[in-house]
Amino acid sequence: MKAIHFGAGNIGRGFVGLLLHEAGYEVVFADVNGPLIEALQQAPSYTVHEAGETPTDKVVDNFRALNSATSEADLINEIATADAVTTAVGPTVLRFVAPVIAAGLARREAGLPPLAVMACENAINATDVLAEQVWANVPEGDRAALKGRVAFANTAVDRIVPGQSKDAGIDVTVEAFYEWVIESPAFGSAPPSIPGATFVEDLAPYIERKLFTVNTGHATVAYLGTQAGVSKLSDALLVPSVADGARRVLEETSALLVAKHGLDEATQRAYRQKILGRFANPSLPDTVERVGRQPLRKLSRHERFIGPAAEIAERGTRPVALLEAIAAALRFDVADDEQSVELQRMLATDSAETIVANVCGLEATHPLYADVLAVVAAATRL
Ligand SMILES: NC(=O)c1ccc[n+]([C@@H]2O[C@H](COP(=O)([O-])OP(=O)(O)OC[C@H]3O[C@@H](n4cnc5c(N)ncnc54)[C@H](O)[C@@H]3O)[C@@H](O)[C@H]2O)c1
Numbered sequence: 114m115k116a117i118h119f120g121a122g123n124i125g126r127g128f129v130g131l132l133l134h135e136a137g138y139e140v141v142f143a144d145v146n147g148p149l150i151e152a153l154q155q156a157p158s159y160t161v162h163e164a165g166e167t168p169t170d171k172v173v174d175n176f177r178a179l180n181s182a183t184s185e186a187d188l189i190n191e192i193a194t195a196d197a198v199t200t201a202v203g204p205t206v207l208r209f210v211a212p213v214i215a216a217g218l219a220r221r222e223a224g225l226p227p228l229a230v231m232a233c234e235n236a237i238n239a240t241d242v243l244a245e246q247v248w249a250n251v252p253e254g255d256r257a258a259l260k261g262r263v264a265f266a267n268t269a270v271d272r273i274v275p276g277q278s279k280d281a282g283i284d285v286t287v288e289a290f291y292e293w294v295i296e297s298p299a300f301g302s303a304p305p306s307i308p309g310a311t312f313v314e315d316l317a318p319y320i321e322r323k324l325f326t327v328n329t330g331h332a333t334v335a336y337l338g339t340q341a342g343v344s345k346l347s348d349a350l351l352v353p354s355v356a357d358g359a360r361r362v363l364e365e366t367s368a369l370l371v372a373k374h375g376l377d378e379a380t381q382r383a384y385r386q387k388i389l390g391r392f393a394n395p396s397l398p399d400t401v402e403r404v405g406r407q408p409l410r411k412l413s414r415h416e417r418f419i420g421p422a423a424e425i426a427e428r429g430t431r432p433v434a435l436l437e438a439i440a441a442a443l444r445f446d447v448a449d450d451e452q453s454v455e456l457q458r459m460l461a462t463d464s465a466e467t468i469v470a471n472v473c474g475l476e477a478t479h480p481l482y483a484d485v486l487a488v489v490a491a492a493t494r495l
């Protein structure tokens with residue numbers, strides 16, 4: 114079995130690549146980072162260090178690596194004969210990998226089993242977004258013929274993989290916990306064989322539970338921690354106001370998830386407590402800068418803050434802790450984060466109305482609008 118994995122970064126090497134390797138796939142990493150690809154090409158293996166109370170090392174071998182910026186023709190041929198394509202490049206990068214997947218499909222022999230395509234990004238229905246972009250790169254007249262050659266499945270991936278130290282090379286330090294949930298109906302009776310993954314009929318409750326608990330909580334700790342002057346993520350939870358803010362945010366999103374998806378309240382309480390414990394793991398060298406990265410994405414309409422806050426407001430409740438977290442997110446000012454710089458520029462030059470419309474995607478008639486407008490107005494420097 115062969116899998117092409119786009120994005121040989123933290124989660125790519127430390128999670129998706131590892132689980133595909135353990136499932137018996139030969140993994141072909143594709144990335145635009147030239148030095149990273151060269152390092153992977155020169156190494157017979159790399160090690161995933163699971164940090165925690167019982168540190169464990171796992172060795173990944175049987176992989177190859179291709180520079181997707183300079184070896185496009187080779188990559189297309191690899192996709193044409195692969196069993197699976199996965200991505201962990203970031204939701205905004207999917208449109209750049211879509212054309213090469215489309216070209217690989219066009220080369221694929223009709224007799225081969227459908228190519229399993231799974232985007233492993235922190236976003237609701239990321240594979241649907243990728244699929245749309247792949248089909249946009251296939252001439253209309255060819256689409257019907259290629260439909261049977263591919264199966265697109267949404268997934269939810271969960272493992273904290275922090276930024277790696279410069280001397281780590283291609284090895285990766287990760288937390289021990291992981292969860293990969295894959296929506297199965299697209300595969301019919303032949304889902305890919307990935308023993309480390311869980312296959313479910315409907316991903317919606319799983320991706321929302323993950324994004325609105327793990328990622329809402331994580332980002333809250335990052336933004337409140339930044340305001341408290343802390344850099345290491347686990348240290349932020351030692352600040353009582355940060356821990357309290359995260360706890361209250363997760364109570365709000367949990368109430369929504371329980372009401373919306375019928376989750377068991379006690380199970381959800383245990384889930385969020387476990388997650389706060391994962392954030393507090395001092396063996397993980399994670400930072401508020403990484404977890405808070407790309408605040409414009411994180412403040413967008415269907416993401417971890419506005420997404421649940423909007424639904425809570427639609428149900429007639431005011432999301433107080435989420436609004437406090439949004440206020441902290443607006444203050445995220447990190448010089449080497451392009452979106453943070455852009456956000457601060459907007460706060461200095463644009464009206465609150467423009468920012469709420471363009472960043473948060475809320476219409477003036479929405480029940481959350483006035484509250485978000487007030488929070489943004491307090492952060493603008495006009
Ligand atoms: N790190 C985590 O804890 C974690 C956990 C779950 C999900 N995720 C999600 O996984 C995705 C990747 O996150 P990460 O932390 O691994 O980031 P990362 O920056 O470590 O890795 C992303 C990789 O994608 C590569 N890339 C960028 N553009 C590309 C292109 N056009 N073609 C091929 N490769 C390209 C980059 O060079 C980089 O190596 C994000 O969507 C993130 O939300 C991350």
Ligand SMILES: O=P(O)(O)OC[C@@H](O)[C@@H](O)[C@H](O)[C@H](O)CO
Binds near residue numbers: 235
């Ligand atoms: O990757 P982002 O920027 O969407 O979010 C940052 C972190 O919250 C995220 O990477 C988590 O570590 C991960 O989602 C845990 O599963």
